[in-house]
Amino acid sequence: MAANTISITVKIWRQSDPNSTGSFENHRLEDINTDMSFLEMLDVLNERLTLSGGEPVAFDHDCREGICGMCGAVVNGIAHGPERETTLCQLHMRHFRNGETIAIEPFRARAFPPIKDLIIDRSSFDHIITAGGYVSMNTGSAQDGNTIPVAQDKAEQAMDAAACIGCGACVAACPNAAAMLFVGAKVSQFALLPQGEPERKKRALAMVEAMDKAGFGNCGNERECENVCPKGISIRNIARLNREYIRAAFTAD
DSSP states (O other): OOTTEEEEEEEEEEOSSTTSOOEEEEEEEEEEETTSBHHHHHHHHHHHHHHTTOOOOOOOOSOSSSOSOOOOOEETTEETOSSTTOOGGGOBGGGSOTTOEEEEEOOOBTTBOEEETTEEOOHHHHHHHHHHOSOOOOOSSOOOTTSSOOOHHHHHHHHHHHTOOOOOHHHHHSTTOBOHHHHHHHHHHHHTSGGGSTTHHHHHHHHHHHHHHHTOBOOOSOOHHHHHOTTOOOTHHHHHHHHHHHHHHHHOO
């Protein structure tokens, strides 16, 4: 075995469809290059499964650059794996030991029903965004960048919240499968800026209602969501969401 390769056992969740009972499968992989990303390791596994006549593992991915939020799995009990502020596609095999057994399973939440293997249905996030994660404005020529003054600290906080990629790791890590960090980031992104003011009350009420309707749990302030977020979204956004919701509920027309 070369110095920059390891041998691992992959204990991976297999489930053929949403209604079937899934189970773990064990696969031994030799000579895995430590410079590979985690998804590249899964590519190797799938290539070997295909060549041997087996069914490849289904998993979500797109950009593989930590931007799109498509990838995601629980690796050894941690959403996106052991490295902080790292998406699954940016996790590299050098962070695992030679001879290690790596358990891989999908994000689990009532609001994230399984589809196949590691793929889950995260359309509940889309419904929340549709409910209020936008601003309405007249179209036409672009405004001058300095027309609406924004304080530097507010702009930076809004940008930090906007970094959320909607991967769902916060839900997978939360003991109650809450989506408060995701919704808090999306509400904060607009609440901090003057462009979000016209629909501020409506947004908070509508997005929380959509979150509850989707079946997400309540926040227990465990902070597991913050710990696994690949973009380092702060739970301060949950506190802001609570304030926005209370303000809207008590002052709604």
